[in-house]
Amino acid sequence: MAVLSEEQSMLRDAAKSWVQEKSPVTAFRKMRDSGAELGYDAAAWNEMAEMGWAGVIIPEEYGGSNFGYLSMGLILEELGRTLTASPLLASALAAASALVLGGTDAQKSEWLPKIAEGTAVGALAVDEGAHHAPDRVAAEVKGGKLSGKKTFVLEGMAANVFVVSAKGDDGALGLYLVRGDDAGVTRTRLHLADSRGAANVEFKDAAAEPLTGGKDLLEKVLDRARAGLAAEMLGSAIQAFETTLDYLKVRVQFGQVIGSFQALQHRAAKMFTDLELARSTVEAALAAIDADSPDTPELVSLAKAKMGDTFHLVSNEMVQMHGGIGMTDAHDAGFYLKRARAAEAAFGNQAFHRDRYARIQGY
CATH class of the missing domain: 1.10.540.10 (Acyl-CoA dehydrogenase/oxidase, N-terminal domain)
Known part of the structure; x- marks a missing residue:
């Protein structure tokens, strides 16, 4: 640690x-x-x-x-x-990062x-399709007015201010501030598997204030959001593992505590080692951001990809090792599995970040 x-x-x-x-x-x-x-x-x-x-x-x-x-x-x-x-x-990390890094004195x-x-909530509105693809942006700003649609905006229903990716008058990609109470903002609540707050948001001639930094700012903000999400996923995965481990120590089957079965011990050991490796990547990514390190992008993608794989594995094992009770809504296992799937997809899944890591490495 x-x-x-x-x-x-x-x-x-x-x-x-x-x-x-x-x-x-x-x-x-x-x-x-x-x-x-x-x-x-x-x-x-x-x-x-x-x-x-x-x-x-x-x-x-x-x-x-x-x-x-x-x-x-x-x-x-x-x-x-x-x-x-x-x-x-979404607010205190992603939106706040955008303002700290690219906001004017007045905006800050x-x-x-x-x-x-906590009296205002910010939200980062980047994606426009079913998958994370920050480079694929159709939203545009013309004459200070932003139009376009954004999907899966975390805390989109609560947001008082949106940080929106869009193409400017010159066609360059950048981030813009849009007030949540603007008449040109329409929100549609989404019901996600993990029961978190999210919305699809449509902007129609909404007043937009540019942030400075262009596409580079977008990448920096996204990396901070990805690293923060990876840290949250780490906590969820650790708790899922510890809950499962406790169950292995008390559940009796065939006259024995199931934790004494070597096959289950091997699976628990696999989870433990993966979690330790995942922690190293997450903390390295966060430390790199604090140090403004040039290798921040690759460390963040490594952390998000590793944490996605690990949380996926641990949430699956939690359900399987709890047996029938693990498949019921009365048990908490399902909450962790659903959260794992939603968190994996947010800000880029494992495939997205493996590809990004390889491109950064020059492959």
Whole structure:
């Protein structure tokens, strides 16, 4: 595990304590069963913001703590353990990153304090099809007005401001800010397998403010979102593994605890080693972002691809090793499997990132 500073250790411990006390998996089940339109518990989100989590990567002059991306990853990992749904990834990481890296002083002053306080939610609107393909963009801006459609926008129903990829008047790809209350914004709620908040969003002559940085900014923001999501997936996969391991130690079949069966021991060992390798890649990616390392893109793609494979494996094994009960909605195993599938696809699946890694390496 990465060597943490005193502040980071305190942040991680606070997150661990909060999710165990205030946001166990039963809280996620309750939120899902309530049919919450936003896909998260607003009261829980307010508590997270009050603890300062929404401002972890935001500079101090805009109300944040500027603790960095590894610190944000520690929080997301703990939230992932209990499948806590919140706008932390979409708003406090992705949208906030776009503003920090490419916003004007006026844009930063208007939105970053609100995002840090949790009073405003940002959303990153990039994809236009069924799969992650940030280069395939039909949305365009003409005369300061943005038109186009975006799919699978995380926290799209809750967003007060959208960070939208589109082609400008010169045909170059870039990011633009669009206010959520603009008359040209239409949202359609999506019901995803993992019960998180998402929407398809249509922009029709919506007023758009450009961010500086063009396509390079888009890639930097996406890499930060990917690394954060990988950290959340790591927490979910670790919890799924630990829950399964506990079950192997108590479930008796054929007069023996099933954890004594060598075949299951081998499968558990495989999961453990994969999780350790996955942690190394995730922490390396987050540390590279904090250090502004030139190899950040390849480390992020490595982390997202490895974490996708690992969470896929562990969620499958969780269901299989729990047997019949693991296939019922009454057990939590299904939640982890559904979250794994949705998280794999978000911001690029394993195939996308293997291809991207190979291209970066020159193959």
